[in-house]
Amino acid sequence: MKNLEKFFNKNEDDPFNPFAWKLYRLLKSGTGNVVFSPFSIACAVAMLFFGAEGNTRNQIREALGLKNELADDSTALGNYFQTLKGKDPDSNYVLNSANALWMQIGGEILEKYTGILRNDFGAELFQCDFAKDHLKAMREINAWVSGKTREKIPDLLNSESLSPLTRMVIVNALYFLGNWASPFDEELTTKKPFQTPHFPDGEKERFVDMMIQTSDFSYHENSDLQILEMVYLDSPFSMVILLPRRVDGIYDLEENIEAEKLDKQLASFSAREVQVSLPRFNVRSGLDLNDVLIETGIIDAFDERLANFTKINTEEPFFLSQVIHEAVIEVNETGTEAAAATAMVAAMGVMEEFEPEPPAIFKADHPFLYLIRNWQTGSILFSGRLMEP
Numbered sequence: 001m002k003n004l005e006k007f008f009n010k011n012e013d014d015p016f017n018p019f020a021w022k023l024y025r026l027l028k029s030g031t032g033n034v035v036f037s038p039f040s041i042a043c044a045v046a047m048l049f050f051g052a053e054g055n056t057r058n059q060i061r062e063a064l065g066l067k068n069e070l071a072d073d074s075t076a077l078g079n080y081f082q083t084l085k086g087k088d089p090d091s092n093y094v095l096n097s098a099n100a101l102w103m104q105i106g107g108e109i110l111e112k113y114t115g116i117l118r119n120d121f122g123a124e125l126f127q128c129d130f131a132k133d134h135l136k137a138m139r140e141i142n143a144w145v146s147g148k149t150r151e152k153i154p155d156l157l158n159s160e161s162l163s164p165l166t167r168m169v170i171v172n173a174l175y176f177l178g179n180w181a182s183p184f185d186e187e188l189t190t191k192k193p194f195q196t197p198h199f200p201d202g203e204k205e206r207f208v209d210m211m212i213q214t215s216d217f218s219y220h221e222n223s224d225l226q227i228l229e230m231v232y233l234d235s236p237f238s239m240v241i242l243l244p245r246r247v248d249g250i251y252d253l254e255e256n257i258e259a260e261k262l263d264k265q266l267a268s269f270s271a272r273e274v275q276v277s278l279p280r281f282n283v284r285s286g287l288d289l290n291d292v293l294i295e296t297g298i299i300d301a302f303d304e305r306l307a308n309f310t311k312i313n314t315e316e317p318f319f320l321s322q323v324i325h326e327a328v329i330e331v332n333e334t335g336t337e338a339a340a341a342t343a344m345v346a347a348m349g350v351m352e353e354f355e356p357e358p359p360a361i362f363k364a365d366h367p368f369l370y371l372i373r374n375w376q377t378g379s380i381l382f383s384g385r386l387m388e389p
Contacts, residue, residue: 014378016042026292033283035327035384037340043081043172044342050116051312056300063296078120093178093235098148099123102169108315130166145341148173152339168346175339178232184211184333195366197248208389209280218269236376242369250367273359279389282330289323321347
């Protein structure tokens with residue numbers, strides 16, 4: 001993370017992890033499954049940040065955790081979000097992050113702002129006529145997102161997402177496909193009970209496809225929690241699973257999890273033989289982030305009277321009318337496929353070795369949290385909760 005130190009208040013493993021966990025605490029309401037990409041959301045918000053002024057800018061800066069003395073270095077911050085590009089095409093994983101900006105034809109979007117998005121964030125720039133045919137614009141944006149996510153997210157926007165008053169849409173799309181370094185044997189997958197406090201029909205357990213293997217993994221445990229890290233083949237990425245000891249321990253875990261505390265636990269991993277039982281799962285979440293981002297402190301941006309985006313346009317007042325996020329993840333015997341997309345709609349107005357010991361038993365037969373992260377930098381690409389496979 002060269003040249004980023006001056007931006008952030010602390011030297012966390014990854015500067016946006018506190019923002020990621022802030023989002024998680026706001027998105028975990030309810031009793032169902034959750035999946036989202038804090039990386040995708042932070043990228044979209046960061047692109048908006050460089051178009052903001054005054055209190056609107058200050059609120060976005062504080063929500064993201066950027067230092068007070070941020071010196072308009074869009075190049076350094078853009079480089080952070082561009083670190084996912086340039087992968088060896090012959091490697092065993094796929095990770096693509098793509099940004100785009102759609103502008104109203106004839107609109108007065110400032111060239112300096114579009115230059116920042118194009119040059120520093122690698123964004124593609126498009127023009128469309130929201131005023132004349134906002135549904136056509138919706139279809140164009142959805143087609144772009146679908147292509148960038150290998151059709152995992154075909155319909156990010158719906159017919160009500162845009163309107164004739166829409167003047168700009170910022171989009172980040174993120175796609176990941178990785179094979180386990182230690183894959184599961186599909187012939188060993190069998191039906192096993194999964195327990196949860198809140199199955200919709202009142203059941204206490206349900207039989208699911210449980211994948212099973214015994215191998216060496218990065219592992220940490222204490223009296224309340226087991227943490228397992230499963231790496232993806234020939235990549236700097238891994239899935240981390242946080243499994244409470246108690247069937248209903250997910251709620252205490254969610255209430256007490258903190259970025260700094262988790263970073264310390266992950267740093268205490270050791271290599272150990274682990275007998276793993278993990279369910280196959282496929283989760284999709286579609287989220288309206290307006291209220292969530294307001295809760296993080298980004299308030300004025302959504303207020304037609306208070307929003308200040310004069311670095312984007314000085315002629316027409318802009319404000320955020322909608323922030324839409326969709327994510328999907330599929331975990332099976334061979335690996336993981338995950339995708340996410342975020343749209344911001346602006347309207348006018350290393351492991352330690354030790355002596356061998358018996359395998360640890362990691363039986364994920366009840367609700368748990370999971371992350372897909374870059375184990376070299378700590379960046380969290382995807383995060384979620386599995387309540388029912």
